[in-house]
Amino acid sequence: MLKISGLNSFYGRAHILFDLALEANKGEVVVLLGRNGAGKSTTMKSIIGLVQPSAGSIEFEGKSIERQSPYRIARAGLGYVPEERRIFTDLTVMENLEVGRQPSRDGAPTWTPERLFDLFPNLGRMKDRPGGRMSGGEQQMLTIARTLMGNPRLILLDEPSEGLAPVIVEQMANTIRELKREGLAVLLSEQNLHFSEMVADRAYIVEKGRIRYSGSMADLMRDTEVRAAFLQV
Amino acid sequence: MLANIVIQFMNGLAGASSLFLVAAGLSIIFGVSRIVNFAHGSLYMLGIYLAYTFVEFFGRGSILGFWGAVLFGALSVGVIGAVIEIAVLRRIYRAPELFQLLATFALVLIIKDVALYIWGAEDLLGPRAPGLRGAVEILGKRFPQYDLVLIVIGPVVLGLLWLLLNRTRWGTLVRAATQDREMVGALGVNQAWLFTSVFFLGAFLAGLGGAVQLPREPAQLMLDVTTISDAFVIVVVGGMGSIGGAFVAALLIAQIKAFCIGIGDVTVFGIVFSFSKLTLVVEFIVMAIVLVVRPWGLLGKPQGSQRGASTVEPLMLPLNKGFWAITVGLLLALTALPLVGDDFLLVLFIDIAIFAVFAAALHFLMGPAGMVSFGHAAYFGLGCYGAALLFLKLKWPMELALIGSPIVAGIGALVFGWFCVRLSGVYLAMLTLAFAQIAWSVVFQWDAFTGGSNGLIGIWPSAWAKDKTIFYLLAMAICAGCVILLWRVVHAPFGYVLRAGRDSPLRVDAIGIDLRRFQWYGFALAGAVTGLAGGLYTFSKGSISPETLAIPRSVDGLVMVLLGGVQTLTGPVVGAALFTWLQDEIARNTEYWRAILGFTVLAIVLAFPAGVAGFAKIAWTRMRARPEAGGQAA
Ligand SMILES: Nc1ncnc2c1ncn2[C@@H]1O[C@H](COP(=O)(O)OP(=O)(O)OP(=O)(O)O)[C@@H](O)[C@H]1O
Ligand SMILES: [Mg+2]
Numbered sequence A: 001m002l003k004i005s006g007l008n009s010f011y012g013r014a015h016i017l018f019d020l021a022l023e024a025n026k027g028e029v030v031v032l033l034g035r036n037g038a039g040k041s042t043t044m045k046s047i048i049g050l051v052q053p054s055a056g057s058i059e060f061e062g063k064s065i066e067r068q069s070p071y072r073i074a075r076a077g078l079g080y081v082p083e084e085r086r087i088f089t090d091l092t093v094m095e096n097l098e099v100g101r102q103p104s105r106d107g108a109p110t111w112t113p114e115r116l117f118d119l120f121p122n123l124g125r126m127k128d129r130p131g132g133r134m135s136g137g138e139q140q141m142l143t144i145a146r147t148l149m150g151n152p153r154l155i156l157l158d159e160p161s162e163g164l165a166p167v168i169v170e171q172m173a174n175t176i177r178e179l180k181r182e183g184l185a186v187l188l189s190e191q192n193l194h195f196s197e198m199v200a201d202r203a204y205i206v207e208k209g210r211i212r213y214s215g216s217m218a219d220l221m222r223d224t225e226v227r228a229a230f231l232q233v
Numbered sequence B: 001m002l003a004n005i006v007i008q009f010m011n012g013l014a015g016a017s018s019l020f021l022v023a024a025g026l027s028i029i030f031g032v033s034r035i036v037n038f039a040h041g042s043l044y045m046l047g048i049y050l051a052y053t054f055v056e057f058f059g060r061g062s063i064l065g066f067w068g069a070v071l072f073g074a075l076s077v078g079v080i081g082a083v084i085e086i087a088v089l090r091r092i093y094r095a096p097e098l099f100q101l102l103a104t105f106a107l108v109l110i111i112k113d114v115a116l117y118i119w120g121a122e123d124l125l126g127p128r129a130p131g132l133r134g135a136v137e138i139l140g141k142r143f144p145q146y147d148l149v150l151i152v153i154g155p156v157v158l159g160l161l162w163l164l165l166n167r168t169r170w171g172t173l174v175r176a177a178t179q180d181r182e183m184v185g186a187l188g189v190n191q192a193w194l195f196t197s198v199f200f201l202g203a204f205l206a207g208l209g210g211a212v213q214l215p216r217e218p219a220q221l222m223l224d225v226t227t228i229s230d231a232f233v234i235v236v237v238g239g240m241g242s243i244g245g246a247f248v249a250a251l252l253i254a255q256i257k258a259f260c261i262g263i264g265d266v267t268v269f270g271i272v273f274s275f276s277k278l279t280l281v282v283e284f285i286v287m288a289i290v291l292v293v294r295p296w297g298l299l300g301k302p303q304g305s306q307r308g309a310s311t312v313e314p315l316m317l318p319l320n321k322g323f324w325a326i327t328v329g330l331l332l333a334l335t336a337l338p339l340v341g342d343d344f345l346l347v348l349f350i351d352i353a354i355f356a357v358f359a360a361a362l363h364f365l366m367g368p369a370g371m372v373s374f375g376h377a378a379y380f381g382l383g384c385y386g387a388a389l390l391f392l393k394l395k396w397p398m399e400l401a402l403i404g405s406p407i408v409a410g411i412g413a414l415v416f417g418w419f420c421v422r423l424s425g426v427y428l429a430m431l432t433l434a435f436a437q438i439a440w441s442v443v444f445q446w447d448a449f450t451g452g453s454n455g456l457i458g459i460w461p462s463a464w465a466k467d468k469t470i471f472y473l474l475a476m477a478i479c480a481g482c483v484i485l486l487w488r489v490v491h492a493p494f495g496y497v498l499r500a501g502r503d504s505p506l507r508v509d510a511i512g513i514d515l516r517r518f519q520w521y522g523f524a525l526a527g528a529v530t531g532l533a534g535g536l537y538t539f540s541k542g543s544i545s546p547e548t549l550a551i552p553r554s555v556d557g558l559v560m561v562l563l564g565g566v567q568t569l570t571g572p573v574v575g576a577a578l579f580t581w582l583q584d585e586i587a588r589n590t591e592y593w594r595a596i597l598g599f600t601v602l603a604i605v606l607a608f609p610a611g612v613a614g615f616a617k618i619a620w621t622r623m624r625a626r627p628e629a630g631g632q633a634a
Helices: A040-048 A070-075 A093-100 A113-119 A136-148 A166-181 A193-199 A217-222 A224-230 B002-033 B040-058 B063-087 B097-119 B145-167 B169-186 B191-211 B223-238 B243-263 B282-293 B321-340 B343-366 B377-392 B398-420 B425-445 B468-490 B493-503 B505-510 B515-541 B551-564 B571-589 B593-607 B612-628
Strands: A002-011 A014-024 A029-033 A055-060 A078-081 A154-158 A185-190 A202-207 A210-216 B135-138 B141-144 B265-268 B271-274
Touching (some): A014 A029, A014 A185, A040 A154, A040 A185, A070 A078, A070 B169, A078 A136, A093 A113, A093 A136, A093 B169, A166 A185, A166 A193, A185 A193, A193 A217, A202 A224, A210 A224, A217 A224, B002 B141, B002 B169, B002 B191, B002 B223, B002 B243, B040 B063, B040 B191, B063 B191, B097 B223, B097 B551, B097 B593, B135 B145, B145 B169, B145 B243, B169 B191, B223 B425, B223 B551, B243 B282, B282 B398, B321 B343, B321 B468, B343 B468, B343 B515, B343 B551, B343 B571, B377 B398, B377 B515, B398 B425, B398 B515, B425 B551, B468 B493, B468 B515, B493 B505, B493 B515, B505 B515, B551 B593
Parallel strands (some): A154 A185
Antiparallel strands (some): A002 A014, A002 A055, B265 B271
């Protein structure tokens, strides 16, 4: 459902992504692994249109989206959860969800605040709290819930486990598996191999803006050599 | 006595409503788009004019006609605001902040001339509101009925705005976009329409603020500038982006103004204090105090820059050999100008030299030092008046008076700058505006010393410099000297500190440099250099008036700098030359020179978002770097 090939992106004059190619299929959880600064977030931003790729094609459900503005890409059914969370701190939890709300969409689960509060019970207990007065973990739940309000078919999750306590990471893994069960495709970026192993079907490894490995998550877990070369610090 | 106080208070309330409407519109637009809309006062002005026209059309006598005209006037202004957003501003959201400012300045010029064309230069006084022409009696005093309506309008609009922003999806999106508009877009919201609707609302409020003033003040062409400075003051005092703050600030300032008028002259220990004279500046004094005590305004929050707003760094490259060759050639050609040009041309070039100095100094402040001044004419005017007064009152000759002018302006800049460098960004700009307004009002009202609104006359150069050619050469020499001085300073350690401070103030402070002190001296230097330009101007014209330090003069300076581009040191010189020449050329041929200038500026902004000189420089760098040119991300 998402097919990227020959993707090149720049920040100003700095060339960050080099001929990147990857795919994510319906109902699949795909993880993009890589060290700090490898280009994971840049890939995510290029897909959603926050960074304009200089070359390459990005196809989502058969339509090319690489020249479109972020709001059109989002309306095509792509949800983006930024690494920095970017909660609207002046808005309450309910208002944050309202900003993300979009009409329901064929072939994608339809979310309401009530359903999301089932998925993230913490949020249900602080509906009227301003986003600025929530813990990091709560904000992480909120940013995902907010994106789900757009009823996406595929969701881009940029390092969801970053900065979370081990218990919360466990919960996050459950959430992702739940989303998969609902029929969502997930493209995840991660540094946490353990977390990836819990949720991902397939994995790509990026290094210095290039894909260096692709294969099933199970294969990657067996391949100590690749892991030593690209993932261990 | 009590009755007087009550009536003054009611007057204050009535005056506050319009101010609040305009300021609220400005504040909402700024919050979402981060554009400081200088054309907002022009929209207010259009509100009065359009309401006037609609009243004439619907008939002066009918109640429905009057209120219909007010509403249609405001709605039309809203539509104009939306059109402006779609046609102009939408294209430059990613341009540097200063460019957006320039575009809205251009709109001010255009709207003024459009109004001149449609409604003429005469003041137009609308009819009094049908059914509300009388007065009510309050504690034995008469108070206009219509003003009671105005008193109600302010709080009603405040309430409606609150509901709109807090109880509707649109309002939620607006508040979210105020914080992080890029993220709002990534969540599937069409920002373009959100922004257009915000401009519609903001412009509607400005138009409404104007339209309801129809029975109280005549429609006239100066309202744009006076209104925008009032609205800025209120937004800044109340806190950028805070509607409630705007309301409180409008009330506060309108009350203080009303009381100043009410008190009139008071004699204390034989000295007459004229409070009514204070009305021209009292709001700026309030703003200066608020900014120093509570820099983010009464109800505002300290805010960082908005996510997703553009941050384009001005580049500052050392100049190369080719550039020097061109410069020296140009200087030689300019020296030879008197051989071929007549006196008119020399006068034009003297003006260009003077404004090149003005613009170069302002550029030094805005570019390398990172402090945008909206009131730079203050130092120009201080230089003008310094030179004139030294010449007339102390009988100093031209040479000494010219030396005195930068000293006078420099001292002024030291005093004002001490406060200004405590702030940054738009707040700093507003404080400079406040000081300029205070300086203007002192000059304008101190008849005995500065000649008041008539200004001063009979300030002529010494005998040796009376000849236009000589004076021209003198002006060129001073201009070249000032530009070289500023250039040297920018590339000296002092300049490095300023630039580092502009880019990352925290880091500069962290390595133990007292950045504020550097900025203060930088501010004073820019002021002094501008003062020299002022001194030169005085002797070239022979007379001066308070216009030398009025807001339009500051605006001219900004346009020059932005026209040339903030990125390069040649920019302001090119910009000043282009501006002065255009103004001279167009003004000679048409009454509508402002509009033509405005359209030219807009065209330049839309075509070369890096300024003329900046564009030339980028093109030059591109050409030389062609072989390795790669793709660029947005
Ligand atoms: N806004 C920016 N401007 C310039 N360079 C940037 C910008 N953002 C990221 N970079 C650079 O791009 C490269 C890739 O960054 P990216 O954020 O995509 O990495 P990442 O894989 O997400 O890393 P992390 O795990 O730390 O989040 C890095 O070298 C980074 O320094
Ligand atoms: Mg990242």
